[in-house]
Amino acid sequence: MPEPIFYVDRSDIREGRLEEVRAAMRDLASFVEEREPRLLSYNFHTDPDGTGMTVVALHPDPASLEFHLDLGGPKFRAFGPLITLRAIDVYGDPGEAAVRRLHDKAALLGGGTVTVHTRQAGFSRVQLVP
DSSP, rough: OOOOOOEEEEEEEETOOOHHHHHHHHHHHHHHHHHHHTEEEEEEEEESSSSSEEEEESSHHHHHHHHHHHHHHHHHHTTTTTTEEEEEEEOOOOHHHHHHHHHHOOOOOOOOOOEEOOOOOOOOOOOOOO
């Protein structure tokens, strides 16, 4: 059984663009919720001072992440003028194809780093949806 994929990305919000970022977050979250029933969790957060944004997602498997990248690609572009991506961190094995696509996403949104963290020990009690 595939392991879940934990996805975290962090971005700087460009000066004066916070309200546009918030609107884009709501739009993307609604879009994804309607179209990706397998995605277990998808949340946007802003820093207390409104200068940074973090996205946290939980995918049941690598196929869910790849589907999200396919579906969300055009929507991600809307963030280009609003943010500068600093980093994408993936916990679990997303597969080589997804890693290449994550590098493309990072380049599109500001050139941040992509790091895949390999689980060494632990367990998950996440109830995966079939």
